Each structure stands twice: as structure tokens, then as C-alpha cells.
Amino acid sequence: MRLSSSQRETLWAYIFLIPTLVLFGFIVLYPFIYAFYLSLLEWGIFGNSTYTGLRNYADMLKDNLFWKSIGITLHWTAGVVPGIIAISLLIALALNIPTLKLKGTFRTIYFIPVVTNMVAASFVWRWLFEPTFGVVNYFLGLLGLPEPGWLASTKWALPAMMVVGIWKQIGFAMVIFLAGLQTIPKEIKEAARIDGASRWQEFCRIVLPLLNPTIVFVAVMLVINALRVFTIPYVMSAGGFTYGVPGGPLNSTRVFVIHIYDLGFRQFNIGYASANAFALLLLIMSVTIIQMKLIERPFEY
Amino acid sequence: MKGADYVLKVLVYFSLAIGVVIMLLPLVWMFSASFKPLGEVMRTPPTWIPLQPTVNNYKEVFRQVPFAKYYLNSVIVAIIVIGSVLITSSLAAYVFAKFEFPGKQIWFFLILSSLMVPFQVRMIPLYRISVSMGITDTLFGVSFPWLVDAFGIFLMRQFIITIPTELIEVARIDGASEPLIFWRIILPNCKQALSALAIFTFAWNWEEFLWPLIASNSNASRTIPIGLQSFAEQYGSNVHWQMAGAVVAIVPLLLVFMLLQKQFVEGITMTGLKG
Numbered sequence: 001m002r003l004s005s006s007q008r009e010t011l012w013a014y015i016f017l018i019p020t021l022v023l024f025g026f027i028v029l030y031p032f033i034y035a036f037y038l039s040l041l042e043w044g045i046f047g048n049s050t051y052t053g054l055r056n057y058a059d060m061l062k063d064n065l066f067w068k069s070i071g072i073t074l075h076w077t078a079g080v081v082p083g084i085i086a087i088s089l090l091i092a093l094a095l096n097i098p099t100l101k102l103k104g105t106f107r108t109i110y111f112i113p114v115v116t117n118m119v120a121a122s123f124v125w126r127w128l129f130e131p132t133f134g135v136v137n138y139f140l141g142l143l144g145l146p147e148p149g150w151l152a153s154t155k156w157a158l159p160a161m162m163v164v165g166i167w168k169q170i171g172f173a174m175v176i177f178l179a180g181l182q183t184i185p186k187e188i189k190e191a192a193r194i195d196g197a198s199r200w201q202e203f204c205r206i207v208l209p210l211l212n213p214t215i216v217f218v219a220v221m222l223v224i225n226a227l228r229v230f231t232i233p234y235v236m237s238a239g240g241f242t243y244g245v246p247g248g249p250l251n252s253t254r255v256f257v258i259h260i261y262d263l264g265f266r267q268f269n270i271g272y273a274s275a276n277a278f279a280l281l282l283l284i285m286s287v288t289i290i291q292m293k294l295i296e297r298p299f300e301y
Numbered sequence: 302m303k304g305a306d307y308v309l310k311v312l313v314y315f316s317l318a319i320g321v322v323i324m325l326l327p328l329v330w331m332f333s334a335s336f337k338p339l340g341e342v343m344r345t346p347p348t349w350i351p352l353q354p355t356v357n358n359y360k361e362v363f364r365q366v367p368f369a370k371y372y373l374n375s376v377i378v379a380i381i382v383i384g385s386v387l388i389t390s391s392l393a394a395y396v397f398a399k400f401e402f403p404g405k406q407i408w409f410f411l412i413l414s415s416l417m418v419p420f421q422v423r424m425i426p427l428y429r430i431s432v433s434m435g436i437t438d439t440l441f442g443v444s445f446p447w448l449v450d451a452f453g454i455f456l457m458r459q460f461i462i463t464i465p466t467e468l469i470e471v472a473r474i475d476g477a478s479e480p481l482i483f484w485r486i487i488l489p490n491c492k493q494a495l496s497a498l499a500i501f502t503f504a505w506n507w508e509e510f511l512w513p514l515i516a517s518n519s520n521a522s523r524t525i526p527i528g529l530q531s532f533a534e535q536y537g538s539n540v541h542w543q544m545a546g547a548v549v550a551i552v553p554l555l556l557v558f559m560l561l562q563k564q565f566v567e568g569i570t571m572t573g574l575k576g
Contacts, residue, residue, distance in 0.1 A: 016396045016400075019388065020390075021408065023449040027446050031422075032426075091320065115504070115558040117529075119526040119550070120331075132345075175570055176570060227419075228420075234510070234514075281422050284419050
């Protein structure tokens, strides 16, 4: 039997797609459906499970720890994302000055934390923030500033971790901003200069609007990363000698993914953990949808 | 105006230099502490150049921790994941860019939507699947959630779409088989995208912490981040050893980055901007 050319096309399309579709079904689609099914079950003390409908979701909304960990995650996001964007944008603008020397060296150094292993870096920072012999408090002391207990304090543990989150991701945002800045044609800036625009006007009226799509894109990536933050708070709160429990002290750094991990893999409350994971999905979906709305909107000059 | 420009420039260099100090301070401290005895690490004010330099910390770390094994595990996981992602992404992307067939819209929509699903939704089922398959604590078990990547498919498709369809049609008329077209026309034309995807996949996979924390529980399958973490949990207060371990974990990748800096930054930018 001879195949028509469109049948032939379909046949080859599916032959090429088979590896992807099989793997996609196995590691994405099926686990996703399975997760929803698990979220409808309740686990008994003997590892037996019973169907409870949407009760896990109802329980979740009444759970103080759920709201607390959502709050901590939003706090993290609200601190880390604007921090990274402001600092990395300033660095990118500086490195974009045509007459600046040592550009390559500066760029390399600011990018180094991105390729520094996050677990190892979190260890280092844990000791820098050590209250008695840590370098951070040593410098604060030299400046005559108060020396908080950082990771041992419920008030200062999260800010300390936020510093690490910012430090780690500045280079990434900087590189993308630099690429965005380089797409702005020199002629536009020169024309503005001839028309007598000051540097500040040039920045507000030309650079910022043209860079806007890049900023939105970086912001969305960073927000999604921030909502899923895990490694830094986990490593910096667990495994030390003073502070043993992930998310500690006293749950003050229990970001949402630590909450889910703790429910699922330490308390083995599998159905409830799955329901919480779907709350994370909802959070991330809403960010993505807002992003689409923002990018669709034509920006004005 | 000239004077103001000069002041501005001095200010820029000064701020950049302060930034450099802050960015490098943790790494400098780590290096320094890794060559000190414990007592000196805990000294205030801190010493930057060790007063009693020693390599004992490294000896201890290598005696207690199988770092070579962790590196090997990390490299094997990276090879499995990158290999599978490059193959599946380029094949699927070619199909979605250049083929018309029933089901195309649905599959593409499903794959794209999965970009929104955070890994945390899949991790509990994936753990149960790996338990029932008996692959927990194996290198395959650590790799398998990442064998296909929706983002990779999307990225490659954006690239392959720009390859002129005439090239493919001419080859077809000349009697080239479909696999040959893929191999001889599509792949050579998206080398740049493939290397960007490889670098991007490597960069995050090397850092992946949550899944291997769940999936591996012995040195047989521990990758570097997990090996480090379990080491720290055992020897919590031995800062000097931890810093030697951190140096061993950080430095090789840093050297690779210094060598391949251009490709690295281009890869991150390209994947970043296209995403």
C-alpha cells in the first residue's frame, strides 16, 4: 500500500515524537493526574488511605501553618525580586557606559555567584552570619551597628537568607539586562543628546521604556523562582549545630516548598501535601497569566 | 558638564568596586577558612591570610567524604539528562515547527501548559513511581524526572522555525529519508541553540537539590549538593572541614566557567531572552 504524502507526514511526525510523548506521559502527564488523585485521599496512621473528596483542600484553608508559610514565601519574594532587579539594573547600566574600563572583569566577577554551587554557598553564608565570630557581625560591629543573632533569630533568619538569594541571582539578571541594553540603538540616544536631554531624561524616556519587556520578563522569572525557593532556606536552617529543623527557627523561614516537603516526606501526610502542592500551582499559574496580560499590553513612549 | 561627568565616573567605579568586594567576600572567606585550624576560623577579628596555614582540612574531608564518587554521580546524571533533553527537544521541536498532522495543536498545547506546573506538584507521585519501579537511590532514579523538558522543546522550536522550509523540501525531492533530513539539515542548523540548551540544562541540573534529596539516600546516588548536605549534617560544627568541602564543590565548576565564559553567558542570555 502506498501512503499519500499527508499520511506519510503524519507517520513521520509521530515516529519523531514517540520518545518525547512516551517520556512526557510518564514523567509529566501521569504524575500530574496522579498528584490530583492523591490530593483527594487521606492517610491513616497505618499508611492506609481513604477517599475524602476535597477535604484536604478545605483543611488547608483553615491551616494556620499554610497561611504562615505562604506569607513567608511572599515576604521572600517581595524582598528578593525588587532587590535583584534594582541592583542588577544599576550594575548593567554602569557596565553599559561605553568608556568604562575593566568591563569584562566586572561582568565575570558579578556572574561568579551564579556558577557557585548553591549548597556550598549557603554553608559559607551560614558561617558569615554566625552571631559571635561571623564576619557580617564583625563588620556591623566596626560600624557601630547592632549585631543581630541572624539565623538563630526568628526575626532576622529570613532577611539573612534573602541576602544570599539576592547575592546568588544578581549576575543572572545583570547578564540579561546587559543583552537588553545592547539592543537599544545608539542613534536614538545620540538624537536625544543632541536635542538636549539630560542623562536622567535619557534614562527615563528612552532606556527604561525600551528595556521594559526585558524587565517584565526577568521579574516574572524571578518571581516564579522565588515562589519555589527551597535550597537556600533549607540548607541554611537545617544541618547546622544550633538550628536543626528545616524552616526554623520556630518555622520563621518555613517557605512554602519546605512546608510541602515537610508534610510529604517528613510527616508522610501524602494527600495533604499534594493538596498544598496544587496551591503552589495556582499561585504560579496566576503569575504566568498576569505576565501574559502585561506583555500583551502595548507600552507607550 | 565635564566635571560632573568625572564625578559620576569616579562614583561608578567606586560603587562597582564595593559590589565586587561583597560578591567575592564569601568566597575569599571560604578559601581562607579552608586552610585554617578550627580555632583560627572562630577568631575575632577574622584573619584573612591564615596565620597557621594547613592542608589538614582537605585531608580530613577526602578521608571522610567520597567526593570523587559524588562528582562522578553528578557528571553521570548531567550526561543522562542533557543527552535525553537534547534528543527529545530537537526531534519534537522539528515536528512542531515543520510538520502538519492530526493532534499537533493538542500535543503542543499540553506540552506548553506543563511549563506552568511546578515540579513540587509532580514530586510525590514521582517518588511513589520510583519506589514501585525500584529505582530509588539509583542514578537513573535521580535523573528520570528531567528526561524531557517542555522549555527545551519550546526553545528549539523557536529556532527551527527560522530554518527555510525550502531546504527540507529540496532534500525530500532529492530522495533523502526523513531521519537523514533531520540529521543533515536540521541538526547542523541549530548547533548554537543546542549548545545553549545544553549549557542551560547543565547549569540548573548541577544545582538541583530537592529531588535528589528525596530520591537518594546513600553514596551510591548522591550528587554533589546532596553529598555536601549530608556531610554537613554529620559534622555540623566543623566549619573548617565544611569550608574545605565547599571549595572542592565550587572550584572545578568555577574553572570550567572561566574557560567557557563566553559560551556560558551567551547560553544563559539566549535561553533567558527566548523563554
